[in-house]
Amino acid sequence: MSIEALKGATQAVMRDLVIGITGIALLAGSTGLELGGMPEGGMTTLVDVAGLILIIFAGAGLARAAVLRAAAIDTPSAVTAVPDDLPEVVPEVEEPLQLPPPPPQLPAGRGGGLDLDIVPIEPAEGRFRRLFDLAPIGIALVDDRGGVLASNAALIRLTGEDGLEPGYAFTDLVVHDRRFALSDAFDAVFGGAERITAPIEVSFRQRPDRVASLLLRRADEDHLAAALIHVIDVTERKELEVQFAQSQKMQAVGQLAGGVAHDFNNLLTAMIGFCDLLLMRHPPGDASFADVMQIKQNANRAANLVRQLLAFSRQQTLQPRVLDITDVLAELTHLLRRLLGEAIVLDVHHGRDLAPVRVDQGQLEQVIINLAVNARDAMPSGGQLSIATRNFASEDTLAMARDWMMAGGRERVPTGDYVMVELRDTGSGIPRDILPKIFEPFFTTKAAGQGTGLGLATAYGIIRQTGGFLFVRSEPGRGTAFRILLPRHTEVETSGLEIDLAPEAAPPRKSEIAGSGGRVLFVEDEDPVRAFAARALRQRGFTVEEAESADVAAARLDELVEAGIDVLVTDVVMPGMDGPALAEKVRERVPGVSIVFISGYAEDTFRRKLGDDPNVRFLPKPFNLKQLVQTVRDAMDEAAG
Ligand SMILES: Nc1ncnc2c1ncn2[C@@H]1O[C@H](COP(=O)(O)OP(=O)(O)OP(=O)(O)O)[C@@H](O)[C@H]1O
Ligand SMILES: [Mg+2]
Numbered sequence: 001m002s003i004e005a006l007k008g009a010t011q012a013v014m015r016d017l018v019i020g021i022t023g024i025a026l027l028a029g030s031t032g033l034e035l036g037g038m039p040e041g042g043m044t045t046l047v048d049v050a051g052l053i054l055i056i057f058a059g060a061g062l063a064r065a066a067v068l069r070a071a072a073i074d075t076p077s078a079v080t081a082v083p084d085d086l087p088e089v090v091p092e093v094e095e096p097l098q099l100p101p102p103p104p105q106l107p108a109g110r111g112g113g114l115d116l117d118i119v120p121i122e123p124a125e126g127r128f129r130r131l132f133d134l135a136p137i138g139i140a141l142v143d144d145r146g147g148v149l150a151s152n153a154a155l156i157r158l159t160g161e162d163g164l165e166p167g168y169a170f171t172d173l174v175v176h177d178r179r180f181a182l183s184d185a186f187d188a189v190f191g192g193a194e195r196i197t198a199p200i201e202v203s204f205r206q207r208p209d210r211v212a213s214l215l216l217r218r219a220d221e222d223h224l225a226a227a228l229i230h231v232i233d234v235t236e237r238k239e240l241e242v243q244f245a246q247s248q249k250m251q252a253v254g255q256l257a258g259g260v261a262h263d264f265n266n267l268l269t270a271m272i273g274f275c276d277l278l279l280m281r282h283p284p285g286d287a288s289f290a291d292v293m294q295i296k297q298n299a300n301r302a303a304n305l306v307r308q309l310l311a312f313s314r315q316q317t318l319q320p321r322v323l324d325i326t327d328v329l330a331e332l333t334h335l336l337r338r339l340l341g342e343a344i345v346l347d348v349h350h351g352r353d354l355a356p357v358r359v360d361q362g363q364l365e366q367v368i369i370n371l372a373v374n375a376r377d378a379m380p381s382g383g384q385l386s387i388a389t390r391n392f393a394s395e396d397t398l399a400m401a402r403d404w405m406m407a408g409g410r411e412r413v414p415t416g417d418y419v420m421v422e423l424r425d426t427g428s429g430i431p432r433d434i435l436p437k438i439f440e441p442f443f444t445t446k447a448a449g450q451g452t453g454l455g456l457a458t459a460y461g462i463i464r465q466t467g468g469f470l471f472v473r474s475e476p477g478r479g480t481a482f483r484i485l486l487p488r489h490t491e492v493e494t495s496g497l498e499i500d501l502a503p504e505a506a507p508p509r510k511s512e513i514a515g516s517g518g519r520v521l522f523v524e525d526e527d528p529v530r531a532f533a534a535r536a537l538r539q540r541g542f543t544v545e546e547a548e549s550a551d552v553a554a555a556r557l558d559e560l561v562e563a564g565i566d567v568l569v570t571d572v573v574m575p576g577m578d579g580p581a582l583a584e585k586v587r588e589r590v591p592g593v594s595i596v597f598i599s600g601y602a603e604d605t606f607r608r609k610l611g612d613d614p615n616v617r618f619l620p621k622p623f624n625l626k627q628l629v630q631t632v633r634d635a636m637d638e639a640a641g
Contacts, residue, residue, distance in 0.1 A: 138212070138231030141219065142170050144190045146183075149226060158231055160206030170229065178202040185216045189227045194218050201234070210235045242436065243409030250408060253441050254461075257309040258601075264306045265600030265621035266526045271299040273532030276625035280539070303622045309441075311363065311458045311465075318360040318465060322489050325357060325364075325389050325419055326350045332365055336372050336387075343382030344375075351390030355488035357419050363462045364486075370455040371423045371482050377446065378427025378480060385425050392420035392485060400471060404483065407439045407460045407470040417488035418468070422481060429476035438472070518636040521560055523547045523570040523582060524598070529621075533569070536625045537632060550577035554585055561589045567635045572599040583616075594635035598623070614638065 132139070138155030142148055147167040156163060159173045171179045171186075178200070185196045195217035202212055212231050219228035275296035282288040329348060337346055368387075375385045397413045430438060437443045439460045444453030463470045467487045474480040520542045524530040527548070534544045545560055547553035550570065553560070554577060568586050570579040583595045593615075600621040615638055619631045 137233075138229075140164075140170060140229045140231070142186075142227050142229060144186075144225035144227070146170050146186055155231055158207070158210070158212060158233055159204040161204075173204050173206075174202045175205055175208055182214070185214070186227065189216050189218050190225060199232075201238075211238045239410075246436065246440075247409045250440070250457075257441070261306045261310045262600040264302070266529055268299055268303045268306065268622035269600075270526070270528030270532055272296060272303070272622050272624050273529070273536065273628075275299065277532065277535060277539075299622075305452075305454075306622075308454045308458045311366075311461045318363060318462075320358045320360050320466070322356050322358050323361055323364075324354060325421060325486070326354055328361055328364060329368075329387065329389065329421075332368060336369070336385075339369065339372060340376050340385060344379055345382075345384045347384060347386040349386065349388040351388065351419075353391070354389055355391055355417055355419050357486040358489040359466050359486060360462075363466070367459040367462050367484065368421070368423070370459045374455055375423060375425035375427060375480070377451075378425055378429075383426035383479075385423060388422045388424075390420055391488075392418040394418065397469075397485070400483075404471040404473045405435060407456075407472065408464065413469055413485065414487075418485040419488060421484040421486070424479065424481040426479045429478055429480055430472075430474040431476050435472065435474060439470075517541055517543070518566045518639075519543045519545070519564045520632060521545045521547065521553065521565045521568045521570075521586070523550055523553045523568070523574075523579070525549050525571060525574045529571075529598075532625075533628055536628055540629050540633075542632065542636075549574050550579060550582035553582055557585065557589065561586075565590050565593055566639045567594045567596060567632055569596040569598060569632060569635075572597050573601060592639055594639040596631055596635050 133153035135152055135154055138152065138158045140148055140151040140155050146169050148164050148170055149166060151164045161173065164173075171182050174182055181200050182202060185200055188196055196215070199213040199215050202214055203210060204212065211234050213234045215230040215232075217228050219226050275292055278292045279289070279296070282292055329350065333346070333348055340346055372385060372387075379385075394413045394415045394417075401410075434443075434445065439456045440453070441457035442453040443457075444451040446453075460470050463484055463486070469485040471483040471485070472480065473483075520537055522530060522534055522537070522544055523546075524533065525548055530546055530548065534546050537544045545563070545565075547556065553570075565586060568583060570582055572579040579597055579599075583597075586593055587595070594617070595613075595615060596617045596619055598619045598621060615635075617631055617635055619627065623631075
């Protein structure tokens, strides 16, 4: 046999090998029969191999291909009698693959044109099996009753089975509720369709946590109907899709909340403000006092709800300060004990040498309280809530990837140092299927009136706005743990902002209660807000000029400056000129003027434009009479001072 013939034959083997890998197998019975008429050596061996297991058949088939091709080269006449109908399950491989030179120890041939028949069988088959098993996707060949004829290692891994006996019903591998879809696909393929048009998504009985995409196509082998199944693990992609949809939804709700909150804040400012005015005429003891108080309290509750919505949409005004979490927790412990009640043991473990963080203390307390209240609700007949703090490095989150779910969808935690607060309860736990939903606003499993479903959404919003992360892990029946990661504060970032915002840092007041006087220009496009505020300030002795927009105020500026302006109180967002632009104009004319911005939007959005001027204050809506008067008074002192 010539070298050329050998080369040709081995290339043919390789080509068939590739076909075989995707097509998987040549089916029982075909090899021996069709080789009838072939010289004895080759045939005996092949028949011996045939009938063992399917993969051997594939090898046998490949060997037959080698035999046939070798025969075709050396003794063409012998071949004509043999039908060469190897099924080509995949499109033709265009280029013949290069086969490495045959191992030297193999005999070159025993004389006679067909010696080649046995020589390539072992290496080709071993190689085939290896490549088949190394394939990164699961592959199976099934017969028309759905019985597995062959499967590779990736499929075993994916399905979580110990092994797959030939004949095992493929549909039994799949979780129950996906079996119909799969049977339909089999019906389609064995009913004449060449392949199914869209992949089917399934989970496997032994691995319900994974999602796989199945492709099915007809792959008949000789006279036996068969289908080829490709199985691709799409779990990660699915998770990302869900997270993406989730974060889109969160964002949409957030925007909506932010918009609604702004309008509500104007309405509530007027409601609360007019209640305050009424209460001055109907002091305690008056017949109307209790009723007005009722209105005011309800308005305050509504204001709280709006604050939560804003917190969720990360649009609320944070007043961050550099804090030691140990102190925050220590102060909070007393309140938490009262909240949790007798039946729940509170165990607080403070980490050593905790790094400082820069957070809004009130908001962080709110987060911890929300989590603690949820824990309490999950332990109606008592249990334990453990709170622990410690320093935490961003790399440590890698170890959490498996068991912990990050609120809002997994993202990379930026490299750096964090402080972790963990709350772990021994409560009911959270079922797997609802875990991804708990951070959604208004998602609650509690009875109507017992939960609004805003607790976790708010917590998540606050933590994200602080630059931190929130994780959850739960074992149904055993308990739930939440982890808050807050970025460690580094000195460089300190700005003057938290100092002038911190209430205790406010300068001592020089002016006193009533009759303090001073001239205020009040600019606000919401009539009820302006009406209440102007009246309240006049009652406290200020002289108030009103304007319903910045443009109107600017047009009258000469006259107003003439009369004198000590404090400009202005809304931030108004039709036409905005508050900051007006403030600049006024300041050009009256350099010592104090400015108070009032807004239903977050301070952050425009604070940067203003710099850290102590002569600029921010009063978030809704505010009550006392807060308004106090802020204007402080501003007045600054202007005077
Ligand atoms: N520690 C926990 N253990 C068990 N389930 C929890 C826990 N924390 C939260 N959940 C579940 O998550 C849901 C959402 O919690 P979230 O705090 O957002 O709303 P809520 O507690 O129902 O209402 P709200 O906090 O607004 O009063 C809860 O209804 C509950 O099913
Ligand atoms: Mg809650």
